[in-house]
Amino acid sequence: MDTSRRYRLLLLPFVIATVVLVGVPAALAIGLSLTDYDALSTPNWVGFANYIQLLDDRVFGIALGNSIYFLALSVPLRLLGAFGLALWLGGERRGTGAYRAIVYLPTVIPDAATALMWLWIVNPLYGPINLLLKSLGLAQPAWLADQDSARFVFVMMACLQIGEGFVVALSGLKGIPRSYYQAAQADGAGALSLFRHVTLPLALPWIALVAVRDTIFALPWTFAVSSIMTGGDPFYTTLFLPLYARIQSVDYLKFGLGAAATTLMIVLAALALGLIGLAARRGWYADEI
Amino acid sequence: MVTVVIAAVFAVPLLFALSLSLRQIDRTLPTTMEWLPNPIVLGNYGQALADGNLIRYGLNSLLVVAVALPVTLVVASWAGLAMARSGPAVQRRMVAFCVVALLVPHSMIWLPRFLMVKWAGLIDTPFALMLPALMGTSPLFALLFYWAFRRQPADLFDAAAMDGASAVRVWWSLALPLVGPTAMAVGALTFLYFWGDYIDPLLMIKSPARYTLPVGLSILQQFDKTRWPLVMAAAVLYALPSIGVFLAAQRYFLAGRRMLWLS
Numbered sequence A: 001m002d003t004s005r006r007y008r009l010l011l012l013p014f015v016i017a018t019v020v021l022v023g024v025p026a027a028l029a030i031g032l033s034l035t036d037y038d039a040l041s042t043p044n045w046v047g048f049a050n051y052i053q054l055l056d057d058r059v060f061g062i063a064l065g066n067s068i069y070f071l072a073l074s075v076p077l078r079l080l081g082a083f084g085l086a087l088w089l090g091g092e093r094r095g096t097g098a099y100r101a102i103v104y105l106p107t108v109i110p111d112a113a114t115a116l117m118w119l120w121i122v123n124p125l126y127g128p129i130n131l132l133l134k135s136l137g138l139a140q141p142a143w144l145a146d147q148d149s150a151r152f153v154f155v156m157m158a159c160l161q162i163g164e165g166f167v168v169a170l171s172g173l174k175g176i177p178r179s180y181y182q183a184a185q186a187d188g189a190g191a192l193s194l195f196r197h198v199t200l201p202l203a204l205p206w207i208a209l210v211a212v213r214d215t216i217f218a219l220p221w222t223f224a225v226s227s228i229m230t231g232g233d234p235f236y237t238t239l240f241l242p243l244y245a246r247i248q249s250v251d252y253l254k255f256g257l258g259a260a261a262t263t264l265m266i267v268l269a270a271l272a273l274g275l276i277g278l279a280a281r282r283g284w285y286a287d288e289i
Numbered sequence B: 001m002v003t004v005v006i007a008a009v010f011a012v013p014l015l016f017a018l019s020l021s022l023r024q025i026d027r028t029l030p031t032t033m034e035w036l037p038n039p040i041v042l043g044n045y046g047q048a049l050a051d052g053n054l055i056r057y058g059l060n061s062l063l064v065v066a067v068a069l070p071v072t073l074v075v076a077s078w079a080g081l082a083m084a085r086s087g088p089a090v091q092r093r094m095v096a097f098c099v100v101a102l103l104v105p106h107s108m109i110w111l112p113r114f115l116m117v118k119w120a121g122l123i124d125t126p127f128a129l130m131l132p133a134l135m136g137t138s139p140l141f142a143l144l145f146y147w148a149f150r151r152q153p154a155d156l157f158d159a160a161a162m163d164g165a166s167a168v169r170v171w172w173s174l175a176l177p178l179v180g181p182t183a184m185a186v187g188a189l190t191f192l193y194f195w196g197d198y199i200d201p202l203l204m205i206k207s208p209a210r211y212t213l214p215v216g217l218s219i220l221q222q223f224d225k226t227r228w229p230l231v232m233a234a235a236v237l238y239a240l241p242s243i244g245v246f247l248a249a250q251r252y253f254l255a256g257r258r259m260l261w262l263s
Helices: A002-031 A049-056 A057-088 A097-108 A111-121 A128-135 A151-161 A163-174 A176-188 A191-227 A241-251 A255-288 B002-021 B043-050 B052-084 B088-103 B106-120 B126-135 B139-150 B154-162 B165-176 B182-195 B199-204 B211-221 B228-254
Strands: none
Touching: A002 A255, A002 B052, A002 B088, A002 B106, A002 B126, A002 B165, A002 B199, A049 A255, A049 B002, A057 A151, A057 A191, A057 A241, A057 A255, A057 B002, A097 A163, A097 B002, A097 B228, A111 A128, A111 A151, A111 A191, A111 B002, A111 B211, A111 B228, A151 A191, A151 B002, A163 A191, A176 A191, A191 A241, A191 A255, A191 B106, A191 B199, A191 B211, A241 A255, A241 B106, A255 B106, B043 B052, B043 B165, B043 B228, B052 B088, B052 B126, B052 B139, B052 B165, B052 B182, B052 B211, B052 B228, B088 B139, B106 B126, B106 B199, B126 B182, B126 B199, B139 B165, B139 B182, B154 B165, B165 B182, B182 B228, B211 B228
8 A cells, every 4th residue: 555645634634724724815815905895795896996095095105114114124134133143152162052042032022022021111211221321321212102213113122033043044054064164264264254255155045044034024023013012103103014904904894905905015025035036146146256 | 241242132121021020019110220129029920910810811822822732733743744754746745835835924814814714703712813723833833843754764654554553543653752852842832823922812802801811911001001010020921931931942942953933
């Protein structure tokens, strides 16, 4: 009897559930975006009307801008953090294990707890960050209460939750054979040149991987923390696309419009991924010269 | 020195929260930097635990985890074993299937899934929150099991097949005991996922009696904005199980060479 067939049935629950819980909703999101579905009456086909309405909506424009701001700042900073820390904590010195655990720690704290803790930390009057700045005689931003600094709080939070990228960076850097460094050193390469010509090109696939992962998960991550901390305030400056989609769908029962916003969010992520792909490919070509 | 500063940056948000949670609740908040309150009191923790609602939310969260965790382990390890025992063509196709499913952002799925759950009449039930367990929570978990089973010698499984053992029997008595570390890692990640999940309960649970902890806490914050030490104590209590699970399983996280991070 064919042994692989004996196991085929064990695959079924996973495949069926993944199709039903991921495939169907993803298709549904695209389908609904072309209708006026309101969760009460049967949906009518409206073509691209939802997309046109979004482009006319000033608030959607703001949410889109905020999302691009967040992606453009948080993805590169998180990459820099993950790989910089992996380079710094990569060796097998005493105590590195504990330091690595501390770097990972903020990543495992549940989003809702993180959001509550940061609400306190960036409290303009009593929060420890501003009291610290005050004791140093520095200016104290109003953080979430201020239109200019509110968005940046989320970037700061995201930059401390880099455990997963950090682990990938650690194992990626560990995979570079020692002999490469030794050979380059024998040729008289300095630390900077070692980094430029050995570490960077060999770590590039891992950097691209973490960049892709971060790009996909960046906007979904904003949803929980921004709905707890600000709900999009002040003046929509912390309204990111996932929260916009939820408000349109659940609060105003415009599921078609929400689905269109979601679909555009995917397009945005795809564009960002395309940029990363271009950058990585250029890096690979440059390496071959 | 630099290492200590790095560690401080990553530890300090939690330490700030911890410090405030130990402060007397009826005093006015400090207006100058205060690293540790004086006196240090544990009363906020007692008060948070005495609040019957938080205990109820915690039990609701625990119920979801208690069902979702074993279901996830069964579904993911079944899929991993079946993939590892399949021919190369099926293996390739299944890995591609998992990767594509992983690339779909959660934010694309939430609202349509909410509608599907609504159509199925499961809104406001704990089942709505357990649903992801049916697909092994994340395709990554099936992949992790697949990689782990693939490392095991094929002869073992062939011998079991010769003896006529059923697939489920091979899975339970032969395969699963071989991949303990992977099961631990997947178990820990699954716990973190369901314990921390805020979005599904926010969308799908309507009655306060059925809230899980994250939703209950965010509501506490809205009503108790002036009582920061109490809110911090509740947040720390909520984060503790996640921190504990991470510390207990950290060697599988930090030493794992596989991509534990995609979940």
